[in-house]
Amino acid sequence: MIRDITIGQYYQTDSVLHRLDPRTKLMGTLVFIVSMFLADSWIGYAVSAAYLAMIIRLSHVPVGFIVRGLKAVMILLLISVSFNLFLTAGEHEILSFWIIHITWEGVQQAVFMAVRLIFLIMGSSLMTLTTTPNQLTDGLETGLGWMKKIHVPVHEISMMMSIALRFIPILVDETDKIMKAQMARGADFESGNLIERAKALVPILVPLFVSSVRRATDLAMAMEARCYHGGENRTRMKPLRYAGRDRLGYLVMAVYLGLMIALRSLL
Amino acid sequence: MGIIKAIKLTYDYIKRDEEGSPTGVNRAVDHVDIDIASGEFVAVLGHNGSGKSTLAKHMNALLLPTEGTIWVGEKDTADEDNLWDVRRMAGMVFQNPDNQIIGTVVEEDVGFGPENIGVPTEEIWKRVDESLEAVGMTAYRYHSPNKLSGGQKQRVAIAGVMAMRPQCIVLDEPTAMLDPNGRREVLRTVRELNRQEHITVVLITHYMEEVIEADRVIVMDDGRIVMEGTPAEVFGRTDEMKRYRLDVPQVTELAWELKKDGLPLSDGILRIDQFVDEIMAVYRETGR
Ligand SMILES: Nc1ncnc2c1ncn2[C@@H]1O[C@H](COP(=O)(O)OP(=O)(O)O)[C@@H](O)[C@H]1O
Ligand SMILES: [Mg+2]
Numbered sequence: 001m002i003r004d005i006t007i008g009q010y011y012q013t014d015s016v017l018h019r020l021d022p023r024t025k026l027m028g029t030l031v032f033i034v035s036m037f038l039a040d041s042w043i044g045y046a047v048s049a050a051y052l053a054m055i056i057r058l059s060h061v062p063v064g065f066i067v068r069g070l071k072a073v074m075i076l077l078l079i080s081v082s083f084n085l086f087l088t089a090g091e092h093e094i095l096s097f098w099i100i101h102i103t104w105e106g107v108q109q110a111v112f113m114a115v116r117l118i119f120l121i122m123g124s125s126l127m128t129l130t131t132t133p134n135q136l137t138d139g140l141e142t143g144l145g146w147m148k149k150i151h152v153p154v155h156e157i158s159m160m161m162s163i164a165l166r167f168i169p170i171l172v173d174e175t176d177k178i179m180k181a182q183m184a185r186g187a188d189f190e191s192g193n194l195i196e197r198a199k200a201l202v203p204i205l206v207p208l209f210v211s212s213v214r215r216a217t218d219l220a221m222a223m224e225a226r227c228y229h230g231g232e233n234r235t236r237m238k239p240l241r242y243a244g245r246d247r248l249g250y251l252v253m254a255v256y257l258g259l260m261i262a263l264r265s266l267l
Numbered sequence: 268m269g270i271i272k273a274i275k276l277t278y279d280y281i282k283r284d285e286e287g288s289p290t291g292v293n294r295a296v297d298h299v300d301i302d303i304a305s306g307e308f309v310a311v312l313g314h315n316g317s318g319k320s321t322l323a324k325h326m327n328a329l330l331l332p333t334e335g336t337i338w339v340g341e342k343d344t345a346d347e348d349n350l351w352d353v354r355r356m357a358g359m360v361f362q363n364p365d366n367q368i369i370g371t372v373v374e375e376d377v378g379f380g381p382e383n384i385g386v387p388t389e390e391i392w393k394r395v396d397e398s399l400e401a402v403g404m405t406a407y408r409y410h411s412p413n414k415l416s417g418g419q420k421q422r423v424a425i426a427g428v429m430a431m432r433p434q435c436i437v438l439d440e441p442t443a444m445l446d447p448n449g450r451r452e453v454l455r456t457v458r459e460l461n462r463q464e465h466i467t468v469v470l471i472t473h474y475m476e477e478v479i480e481a482d483r484v485i486v487m488d489d490g491r492i493v494m495e496g497t498p499a500e501v502f503g504r505t506d507e508m509k510r511y512r513l514d515v516p517q518v519t520e521l522a523w524e525l526k527k528d529g530l531p532l533s534d535g536i537l538r539i540d541q542f543v544d545e546i547m548a549v550y551r552e553t554g555r
Contacts, residue, residue, distance in 0.1 A: 218366035219366050222367035227380060228383045
């Protein structure tokens with residue numbers, strides 16, 4: 001059940017996008033998000049769509065795989081679309097029935113909202129689809145290194161993320177094991193009302209919590225034994241280095257962002 | 268002076284009540300003297316709670332002595348300035364293979380130690396290659412540690428320690444959570460490192476078979492060293508071992524029982540072939 005979530009997954013293949021420096025991709029994602037808030041016309045959205053389509057092509061990730069990720073946020077999408085559809089006031093009423101008024105402006109708003117959300121999700125999932133979790137934390141640590149000056153614990157946060165990534169599969173396995181052990185003793189996780197089900201989870205969460213604390217203590221000791229003492233004076237086995245394709249990437253981003261700004265102010 | 272030397276090493280865990288105020292002490296290590304020579308393979312035996320892990324953690328400055336002194340490579344571990352030298356000199360491998368691997372890819376985990384001590388990138392790669400080769404895990408360098416067997420995970424952990432170029436490795440029950448195959452795998456690796464790379468090994472275990480190849484066995488009970496000697500010497504004192512709630516290898520125990528019944532066998536027989544030879548000799552002499 002927990003394994004079915006595809007958002008944030010990595011799609012293993014070889015493409016330019018996979019080989020880009022994670023910092024470039026982080027910046028690209030940021031640029032794309034910003035551009036989605038700049039778009040306010042059909043042409044604007046058309047340009048974004050073309051841009052997104054180009055990047056998906058470059059990523060070699062099947063479109064179907066990306067679209068599947070949308071399922072997880074379907075509810076969110078439906079809610080925001082209906083809000084826009086039903087609650088936008090406007091001149092041109094299309095349908096009026098009891099307390100429901102649908103206007104032409106509402107339809108337009110709803111469509112824009114849906115497109116914006118779908119593009120945002122597709123755009124940002126491209127980031128995780130083409131970047132291993134390791135590269136992602138590396139990119140965050142190096143790319144946000146300047147924030148250390150304002151006392152943001154960048155190294156610590158990225159270390160926490162990579163440790164979480166290492167232990168999530170272990171904890172998922174462990175949860176599975178504990179659940180099966182409890183089921184063998186007659187525990188029932190599937191029936192009963194919400195409160196009863198929540199109560200049934202207690203015998204899973206308690207041992208899981210205890211073992212996590214034990215793991216954390218062990219891990220801290222193992223890290224210390226291997227001379228870990230925070231990010232200071234640390235070297236890297238795989239330092240990040242920009243290549244020619246990254247410079248090209250930044251150029252493409254700049255052109256796209258410029259175009260989106262121009263479209264907004266001209267139209 | 269050996270690579271690890273301790274004089275009157277004593278460690279107290281402080282017992283606390285529910286509010287966290289101290290109520291007393293639990294002496295886990297009690298006036299221990301040891302002297303381990305460079306290149307030696309020392310096994311430490313002892314019942315649960317006899318203070319083995321506490322002693323081991325002193326060899327890596329993870330714990331500092333309450334009383335007494337321990338030197339690693341002639342450096343006093345209690346001196347703050349020596350901390351990183353001590354940890355670099357004596358690497359440590361722990362019991363639970365899952366809880367000591369930090370990297371999400373095998374080779375990155377092996378590189379973790381060198382990264383911490385500021386080794387330049389190219390040198391890190393060299394060390395990672397060599398360490399993986401030394402433990403025979405080169406083929407798995409791009410794998411996720413989660414997909415490896417217990418024995419393989421422990422070998423990765425050993426490689427992680429080797430990449431720091433230690434002179435000594437301390438292994439605290441590295442095989443306790445492994446199946447017999449994994450145990451053999453890890454033990455073979457440790458033995459090879461000792462013989463070929465001349466790494467000093469301190470192996471804590473409670474499996475008797477793992478001790479046979481050691482140069483020296485130390486038996487701990489209740490925080491003290493109670494027996495010390497070659498495996499044959501220590502296992503030869505079978506009744507004493509039993510008093511400390513420790514087993515001896517099956518063949519040693521059989522020989523010991525036969526000797527009690529009057530057969531003229533030597534003390535501390537460790538190997539089946541040696542046992543067979545002696546029994547045959549007795550048979551030829553007495554005609555029984
Ligand atoms: N973190 C701790 N806090 C308090 N007491 C401890 C702690 N760790 C170990 N002890 C106690 O110290 C003694 C020795 O433990 P340990 O060194 O773990 O023995 P061994 O490794 O031989 O099983 C035991 O009595 C144990 O209960
Ligand atoms: Mg122990």
